[in-house]
Amino acid sequence: MELAPDDVEWVTCDSPVNIALIKYWGKRDEKLILPLNSSVSVTLNQEEVWEQSMKNARLQSVISQIKRLCRKRKIDGDQPNEKLQWKLHICSENNFPTAAGLASSAAGYACLVYALSKLYGVEGDISKIARLGSGSACRSIHGGFVIWNKGDAEDGEDSSTEQIAPETHWPELRVLILVVSDQTKHTASTVGMQTSVETSDLLHQRLQGVPKRIERIKKAILRKDFHSFAEITMKDSNQLHAVCLDTYPPISYLTDTSHHIMQLVHAINQDNSSNMVAYSFDAGPNAFLFMQEKDVPTVLDILHYFYPNSDPHFIRGIHVPGKHDTHVDYTAFSDIKVIPRALKFIIHTKPGPGPSVQESDNGLLTKDGLPK
Amino acid sequence: MELAPDDVEWVTCDSPVNIALIKYWGKRDEKLILPLNSSVSVTLNQEEVWEQSMKNARLQSVISQIKRLCRKRKIDGDQPNEKLQWKLHICSENNFPTAAGLASSAAGYACLVYALSKLYGVEGDISKIARLGSGSACRSIHGGFVIWNKGDAEDGEDSSTEQIAPETHWPELRVLILVVSDQTKHTASTVGMQTSVETSDLLHQRLQGVPKRIERIKKAILRKDFHSFAEITMKDSNQLHAVCLDTYPPISYLTDTSHHIMQLVHAINQDNSSNMVAYSFDAGPNAFLFMQEKDVPTVLDILHYFYPNSDPHFIRGIHVPGKHDTHVDYTAFSDIKVIPRALKFIIHTKPGPGPSVQESDNGLLTKDGLPK
Numbered sequence: 001m002e003l004a005p006d007d008v009e010w011v012t013c014d015s016p017v018n019i020a021l022i023k024y025w026g027k028r029d030e031k032l033i034l035p036l037n038s039s040v041s042v043t044l045n046q047e048e049v050w051e052q053s054m055k056n057a058r059l060q061s062v063i064s065q066i067k068r069l070c071r072k073r074k075i076d077g078d079q080p081n082e083k084l085q086w087k088l089h090i091c092s093e094n095n096f097p098t099a100a101g102l103a104s105s106a107a108g109y110a111c112l113v114y115a116l117s118k119l120y121g122v123e124g125d126i127s128k129i130a131r132l133g134s135g136s137a138c139r140s141i142h143g144g145f146v147i148w149n150k151g152d153a154e155d156g157e158d159s160s161t162e163q164i165a166p167e168t169h170w171p172e173l174r175v176l177i178l179v180v181s182d183q184t185k186h187t188a189s190t191v192g193m194q195t196s197v198e199t200s201d202l203l204h205q206r207l208q209g210v211p212k213r214i215e216r217i218k219k220a221i222l223r224k225d226f227h228s229f230a231e232i233t234m235k236d237s238n239q240l241h242a243v244c245l246d247t248y249p250p251i252s253y254l255t256d257t258s259h260h261i262m263q264l265v266h267a268i269n270q271d272n273s274s275n276m277v278a279y280s281f282d283a284g285p286n287a288f289l290f291m292q293e294k295d296v297p298t299v300l301d302i303l304h305y306f307y308p309n310s311d312p313h314f315i316r317g318i319h320v321p322g323k324h325d326t327h328v329d330y331t332a333f334s335d336i337k338v339i340p341r342a343l344k345f346i347i348h349t350k351p352g353p354g355p356s357v358q359e360s361d362n363g364l365l366t367k368d369g370l371p372k
Numbered sequence: 373m374e375l376a377p378d379d380v381e382w383v384t385c386d387s388p389v390n391i392a393l394i395k396y397w398g399k400r401d402e403k404l405i406l407p408l409n410s411s412v413s414v415t416l417n418q419e420e421v422w423e424q425s426m427k428n429a430r431l432q433s434v435i436s437q438i439k440r441l442c443r444k445r446k447i448d449g450d451q452p453n454e455k456l457q458w459k460l461h462i463c464s465e466n467n468f469p470t471a472a473g474l475a476s477s478a479a480g481y482a483c484l485v486y487a488l489s490k491l492y493g494v495e496g497d498i499s500k501i502a503r504l505g506s507g508s509a510c511r512s513i514h515g516g517f518v519i520w521n522k523g524d525a526e527d528g529e530d531s532s533t534e535q536i537a538p539e540t541h542w543p544e545l546r547v548l549i550l551v552v553s554d555q556t557k558h559t560a561s562t563v564g565m566q567t568s569v570e571t572s573d574l575l576h577q578r579l580q581g582v583p584k585r586i587e588r589i590k591k592a593i594l595r596k597d598f599h600s601f602a603e604i605t606m607k608d609s610n611q612l613h614a615v616c617l618d619t620y621p622p623i624s625y626l627t628d629t630s631h632h633i634m635q636l637v638h639a640i641n642q643d644n645s646s647n648m649v650a651y652s653f654d655a656g657p658n659a660f661l662f663m664q665e666k667d668v669p670t671v672l673d674i675l676h677y678f679y680p681n682s683d684p685h686f687i688r689g690i691h692v693p694g695k696h697d698t699h700v701d702y703t704a705f706s707d708i709k710v711i712p713r714a715l716k717f718i719i720h721t722k723p724g725p726g727p728s729v730q731e732s733d734n735g736l737l738t739k740d741g742l743p744k
Contacts (some may be wrong), residue, residue, distance in 0.1 A: 182628070202614055205577035231620075238622045242574055246614035248607055249638040256554070256628045266621040 009083065011118045012363045015111030015355035018043045018139045018146065019175070019280060019288045021233045022214050023240040025189075026197045026207070032156040033135045036197070037210040039148045040217055041139040043167065044175060045352025062113055062133045063088070069129070070120040083120055091364035091372075109133025110140035114355035127161040143167045143353035145221050147214065167351040170224050174296050174318070177347040178287040178303070180257040189283040192244065192251045199248040206239055226292055230269070230278030233290060234262075237280040255285040257342045264306060264336055265289065268299070271332040296348070298326040306336060307343040317348035381455065383490045384735040387483030387727035390415045390511045390518065391547070391652060391660045393605045394586050395612040397561075398569045398579070404528040405507045408569070409582040411520045412589055413511040415539065416547060417724025430505045434485055435460070437501045442492040455492055463736035463743045481505025482512035486727035499533040515539045515725035517593050519586065539723040542596050546668050546690070549719040550659040550675070552629040561655040564616065564623045571620040578611055598664055602641070602650030605662060606634075609652040627657040629714045636678060636708055637661070640671070643704040668720070670698040678708060679715045689720035 018041040026036035067084055092108055113130040117123070131138035138160075139146045144167040151159030187195075196203050213232055220228040244251040254262075262279055269275045277299055278290040291299050297320060305328070366372055390413040398408035439456055464480055485502040489495070503510035510532075511518045516539040523531030559567075568575050585604055592600040616623040626634075634651055641647045649671055650662040663671050669692060677700070738744055 201581050202574045202577050202611065202618075205574050209573050235620055238620070239574065239618050242614040242618035245617060246574075246611050248603075248610070250610045250634060252631045252634075259624045262622060262624075 009086075009119065010363060010365065011115045012358040013111050013115040013118065013355055014358055015107050015114055015140055016043045016045070016143070016352050017107045018136065019282065020136065020139070021217055021229075021280065022210060022236050023282075024136055024148065025240050025243060026193045026203060027135070028150070029154075029156065030194070032159075033131050034156045034159050035135060035148065035150045036203075037207050038150040038214055039136070039139070040164070040214055041136070041146050041148070042173075042175075042351050043140060043143045043146060043354060045167070045349050058109075058133045059112075062109065062129055063116065065129045065132060066113065066116040066120060066122055066126075069117075069122045069124065073122065089365055093364055105134035106137040106140050109137035110355055113137070114141065118357055125160060128156070128159070131156075131159070141354055144169060144351055147218070164218055164221055167353055170221065170351065172224075172293045173351055174291055174293050175349045175351075176289040176291070176296075176299065176303070177349065178261060178289060179344045179346070180255065180261075180285045180287070181342055181344050182255045182257050182285065184253075184255060184285060186253055186284055187251045192247070192283065195249075195251065196243055196247040200243050200246040202246040203243050206243055209239075227275045230275035230290065233278040233280050234265075238262075241281060253283050253285060254281060257339070258285045258287060260306075260337070260339060260342065261287045261289075264302070264333070267333050267336055268302060271329075296320055298328060300346075300348075301326045301328055302333075303343070303346065305330065306333075306338050308338065308340045309343060309345075311345065313345060314343075315346050315348060318350065320348065381458075381491065382735060382737065383487045384730040385483050385487040385490065385727055386730055387479050387486055387512055388415045388417070388515070388724050389479045390508065391654065392508065392511070393589055393601075393652065394582060394608050395654075396508055396520065397612050397615060398565045398575060399507070400522070401526075401528065402566070404531075405503050406528045406531050407507060407520065407522045408575075409579050410522045410586055411508070411511070412536070412586055412593075413508070413518050413520070414545075414547075414723050415512060415515045415518060415726060417539070417721050430481075431484075434481065434501055434505045435488065437504060438485065438488040438492060438494055438498075441489075441494045441496065441501075445494065461737055465736055477506035478509040478512050481509035482727055485509070486513065490729055497532060500528070500531070503528075503531070513726055516541060516723055519590070536590055536593055539725055542593065542723065544596075544665045545723055546663055546665050547721050547723075548661040548663070548668075548671065548675070549721065550633060550661060551716045551718070552627060552633075552657045552659070553714055553716050554627045554629050554657065556625075556627060556657060558625055558656055559623045564619070564655065567621075567623070568615055568619040572615050572618040574618040575615050578615055581611075599647045602647035602662065605650045605652050606637070610634075613653060625655050625657060626653060629711070630657045630659060632678075632709070632711060632714065633659045633661075636674070636705070639705050639708055640674060643701075668692055670700060672718075673698045673700055674705075675715070675718065677702065678705075678710050680710065680712045681715060681717075683717065685717060686715075687718050687720060690722065692720065 020039050020041040022038070022040040024035050024037070024039040028034050028036045070084060090112065092111070110130045113126050113133065117126045127138035127141040130141055136148075139148050142161060142163045145164040146161055147164050148161045149159065151157070153159070186192075213236060217229065217232045217236075219225070220232060241252075241254055244253060258281060265277045265279050268277050276291060276295050280288045280290070282288075289299065300315065300320060364372055392411050392413040394410070394412040396407050396409070396411040400406045400408045442456060462484065464483070482502045482505075485498050485505065489498045499510035499513040502513050508520075511520050514533060514535045517536040518533055519536050520533045521531065523529070525531070558564075585608060589601065589604045589608075591597070592604060613624075613626055616625060630653060637649045637651045640649050648663060648667050652660045652662070654660070661671065672687065672692060736744055
């Protein structure tokens with residue numbers, strides 16, 4: 001959000017994407033965007049990968065809620081905020097490759113709500129307002145490891161997010177985003193989860209199991225127990241996609257390449273006698289691979305081997321010196337086919353902080369309040 | 373089974389494959405091969421598509437059980453059966469393309485048990501012996517529509533099959549087996565279902581829902597209610613594959629082509645405002661499409677359109693005159709991509725009878741008891 005100078009004021013913010021470890025799938029209230037289950041995510045470093053985007057569908061709801069909070073402060077004794085009368089010019093930009101299929105609306109709404117809160121001087125739990133824009137946007141309000149508690153109240157007042165641990169808690173954790181070549185036209189997650197709630201018997205079993213799973217992943221995060229972290233993350237991703245397949249008509253986000261990546265990850269872990277890598281898939285075919293910093297060169301070597309690609313920009317993000325000489329023994333992977341160019345590119349990132357205010361020099365609007 | 377003449381006796385039989393509508397996945401007893409849930413199948417016509425095959429793993433168990441039944445008859449007052457002392461020569465042949473991925477062991481064991489029962493003059497419920505060879509073999513002992521009741525007894529005595537309706541009950545029903553080109557190396561179903569039982573939370577929810585689903589498909593079969601038949605069949609196939617994905621490590625039998633076929637079938641049904649086609653997938657990527665005879669030309673036209681293939685033997689089995697002029701309006705399918713050669717070939721068949729004794733001229737053994 002940015003407004004040109006003089007009798008205008010502007011704020012420029014950026015906001016990170018987040019990837020769910022325990023997935024959000026299914027609403028108990030469509031209008032208030034209240035989830036059927038709590039979820040856990042990790043916020044990704046926006047220096048490497050972030051995005052801004054906006055859709056108009058739920059925009060008015062978000063703006064009016066922020067203004068309501070601003071008015072409430074005024075009633076509570078503060079000075080009236082004349083900015084409430086001002087006109088808003090909003091400009092948004094997405095610097096994350098849309099091909100990566102990360103929920104752009106989550107980062108976009110987190111960014112908008114954060115920027116509006118700075119503009120109007122609103123404090124308090126803005127994640128509830130971000131949720132009204134896009135459910136999982138509420139998790140992008142925090143950095144590091146985040147839990148979105150589903151809450152039980154009808155009005156959603158207890159459906160809130162909190163940080164499990166900051167991004168500095170587990171500095172060795174790394175994320176490789178594998179952008180696959182066989183992108184398909186997917187069912188929008190909003191529509192998809194609605195159909196699952198209506199038709200999938202298996203969703204109910206999933207909902208019963210999530211609380212225990214959340215306790216286990218919280219423990220794994222706090223103890224930096226990568227092996228358990230990986231197992232729970234992979235199982236939850238698989239279960240989400242199982243529920244999608246049990247939906248009628250079925251929803252399928254995973255492609256042959258996604259399944260190939262899953263098979264490769266399990267082979268790496270089996271060869272290592274302990275989990276070295278974990279995958280997670282959102283509403284699309286791209287893989288989010290988690291691993292520890294020390295294992296990044298090995299995993300990159302294996303990915304180069306199975307998905308050969310001569311693109312000089314194949315690996316993006318955090319730099320890892322090339323030719324790692326990790327001496328992987330590929331006889332352990334003899335069952336797995338090499339598929340040239342199965343991946344478009346890989347983004348290397350790590351857990352990161354929540355939204356932040358940017359220097360105005362980076363603003364997206366001209367002095368006249370129009371997009372540059 | 374066949375033995376050469378003179379002081380030998382021989383029997384030559386063939387036995388059909390069956391495709392499950394309500395799938396068998398998970399055993400409650402590994403040794404007795406007792407299932408966790410009842411299942412329903414349709415036996416396919418062996419004039420068009422059948423197979424024989426044999427594995428040695430459970431062979432001895434099947435032979436000794438047949439001999440036990442034969443001895444039991446003798447104790448019950450019949451003449452002693454001197455054949456029990458004879459040596460057995462067994463030869464088996466599979467005329468169904470193995471690429472089609474139909475459980476060859478099911479038809480093979482049904483055939484063996486049937487032939488042995490004829491040789492030794494054993495009567496009664498031989499499906500229980502077939503089950504010891506390969507779980508779903510017990511369903512191939514009957515023609516038409518078959519239920520395998522899981523039973524509750526520890527010794528499996530009440531785990532038995534019965535015919536819901538003969539193949540003549542619904543003469544309009546047709547099956548197209550779509551053999552896809554992207555065959556993958558699959559997890560064997562025996563190992564797969566064992567891992568599911570150990571690791572899939574969602575399997576338990578599935579088991580709770582199966583009895584109701586079986587009641588509904590029995591009704592649909594008896595009423596020849598194709599719309600319901602199709603919906604239940606597709607939902608059960610999807611649920612089975614959802615459970616496979618929820619297994620850890622996950623099992624994936626469906627490929628991109630399988631998913632494309634599923635998407636196409638749902639598009640056809642939506643365009644038709646009622647189910648015209650149903651899919652079902654076993655432990656492999658090939659699709660079994662069910663439809664009524666009147667709709668076969670339309671469905672074949674659509675399949676030719678989306679999976680163009682110039683192979684003159686592309687359609688096998690029951691003959692349908694070419695160039696059907698069904699005037700399909702493809703604007704309803706604008707979302708769906710055309711994929712040349714996604715299918716290897718299509719087999720056109722229909723429900724059929726159980727195993728039968730063949731003329732000896734067709735035997736597989738020479739007079740010396742050796743394979744021809």
